[in-house]
Amino acid sequence: MKNIIIIGANQGIGKGICDIFSKKIDTSIIATSRCYTDELTGSDRLWKINCDITSEHSIDNFHSQITDKFSHIDGIINCAGLLHTIDYLPEKSISQISKKQLSENYQINAMGHLLLLKIMEKKLAKSNNPFAVSISARIGSIKDNHLGGWYSYRMSKAALNMGFKTLEIEWKRKYPHIKLMLIHPGTTDTNLSKPFQKRLKKGQLHSIEQTSENIINQIEKKMNGQLQPLFVDFEGLSIEW
Numbered sequence: 039m040k041n042i043i044i045i046g047a048n049q050g051i052g053k054g055i056c057d058i059f060s061k062k063i064d065t066s067i068i069a070t071s072r073c074y075t076d077e078l079t080g081s082d083r084l085w086k087i088n089c090d091i092t093s094e095h096s097i098d099n100f101h102s103q104i105t106d107k108f109s110h111i112d113g114i115i116n117c118a119g120l121l122h123t124i125d126y127l128p129e130k131s132i133s134q135i136s137k138k139q140l141s142e143n144y145q146i147n148a149m150g151h152l153l154l155l156k157i158m159e160k161k162l163a164k165s166n167n168p169f170a171v172s173i174s175a176r177i178g179s180i181k182d183n184h185l186g187g188w189y190s191y192r193m194s195k196a197a198l199n200m201g202f203k204t205l206e207i208e209w210k211r212k213y214p215h216i217k218l219m220l221i222h223p224g225t226t227d228t229n230l231s232k233p234f235q236k237r238l239k240k241g242q243l244h245s246i247e248q249t250s251e252n253i254i255n256q257i258e259k260k261m262n263g264q265l266q267p268l269f270v271d272f273e274g275l276s277i278e279w
């Protein structure tokens with residue numbers, strides 16, 4: 039039985055990925071959302087628990103709740119992300135940046151992903167064929183930045199990418215069997231992209247189901263050794279840093 043953690047499994051892309059994995063009979067899912075309770079609940083193959091990746095206390099609680107039941111973890115798919123809230127939209131100009139928006143984006147889009155991997159390191163290392171995937175975004179590519187704007191989101195995704203690049207170097211030495219991947223999911227019809235869907239070209243907006251299948255396909259290719267780059271898009275094409 040494979041044990042897979044999906045962070046942010048109650049909505050958007052995370053929910054889509056959770057729905058697909060829940061049909062795989064060889065997989066136990068540990069699904070997280072900030073809406074779930076602090077206690078691990080569930081049955082054989084679908085477990086639910088709160089995890090707020092901006093809180094080390096919450097991450098610690100998450101770990102201690104799952105630790106007895108799951109001796110090892112075979113995969114982590116971190117779908118947590120923030121682009122806008124009721125207080126702000128992505129910045130169009132430097133005049134709009136604020137410490138609040140910058141730090142909230144950093145905490146959710148970058149820091150939280152690394153803090154979670156810190157605590158899961160030992161359990162991942164115990165698996166024979168483990169992976170850790172975070173959903174990044176092409177917009178975090180410095181080379182690809184032709185339009186400007188969206189300071190907090192761009193900067194936080196670039197920071198996530200740097201975190202993974204650094205971790206890849208460390209874990210190649212310590213745990214060469216752990217596979218890491220950052221994936222750009224493509225523009226997907228979720229709450230995160232809702233305010234920005236009007237100007238998209240026909241066919242550019244993917245459904246949650248399409249995107250989830252694309253991501254799982256790329257994870258499978260990575261696990262089979264068919265996909266080498268760390269930062270890829272939903273078709274498995276390498277994205278420049």
Ligand SMILES: NC(=O)c1ccc[n+]([C@@H]2O[C@H](COP(=O)([O-])OP(=O)(O)OC[C@H]3O[C@@H](n4cnc5c(N)ncnc54)[C@H](OP(=O)(O)O)[C@@H]3O)[C@@H](O)[C@H]2O)c1
Pocket residue numbers: 045046047048049050051052070071072073089090091092117118119120146150173174175176222223224225226227228229230231
């Ligand atoms: N949709 C797109 O077009 C698009 C494009 C490029 C990249 N992405 C990336 O894809 C990922 C998923 O986004 P989505 O489109 O599915 O957006 P979404 O529907 O808004 O989902 C965001 C997810 O992040 C989780 N989350 C937010 N803050 C969290 C926190 N502090 N701790 C733990 N989980 C937290 C939410 O979980 P709860 O609220 O249930 O806790 C939710 O599951 C994000 O990283 C996003 O940047 C999306």
